[in-house]
Amino acid sequence: MIVDILTESHGLSGFIVSGVRKSKPQMSPVIFTPGYQISVVFYERDPHHLWRIKEASIEQQLDRTPFDIIRGNTALCMCEVIKKVVHPYDPNPSLYHFLASYFRALDQENKTGNLFLHFLTNLSMELGFGPKEADADGPVFFDLQSGHFLVEEPAHPMVMNPEVSSLLQEVLNIGLDGLASISMDRARRQQLTDGLIDYIRYHSHVTQEIRSYELLKRIW
Secondary structure (H helix, E strand, O other), X not given: OEEEXXXXXXXXXXXXXXXXXXXXXXXXXXHHOOOOEXXXXXXXXXXXXXXXXXXXXXXXXXXXXXXXXXXXXXXXXHHHHHHHHOOEOOOOHHHHHHHHHHHHHHHHOOOHHHXXXXXXXXXXXXXXXXXXXXXXXXXXXXXXXXXXXXXXXXXXXXXXXXXXXXXXHHHHOOOHHHHHHOOOOHHHHHHHHHHHHHHHHHHHOOXXXXXXXXXXXXXX
């Protein structure tokens, strides 16, 4: 089995896990469930080659994510976004701890849709292209290309309408502990999530779709 793991010391790295399909595997494939924070011992090679895992164990158990279809697919989607936007073998301890904190929160938070929005918004900040604060009061348009809130609608189509832009401002101004206070219907949540994924893909120069997001939308 081949897995991608975001490590604190080596960044996003590819690994080979041997023997997981045996009747009594040395390492259970459950260990590599998206969202788990794990401890690994591996044989290090030159970067850009797959490394072989010698030992692996779960460092922090999750109580709800592995057994909840929406949480599990949200974790999978978070992993795919990270895999698409992060350069392999580029250590980034700050990003590692950022992601770990959101996986812990996902296991506890009841409004998982709001948490995913908060994750995407703050990931853009972590990567250095977060939305800029609005300079004006009243209705504004969020420009996905410039990252600014604008009073006038830009000529290009990469823009959020004022209602969705207002929800983005709410997400920007609240912490993880306040997610339950944000209220939006399924259609608005999907519009905002669509926009944030497009925003991250645009500024990360990612051309591929986030495939797991299409599944997540169907089960929300």
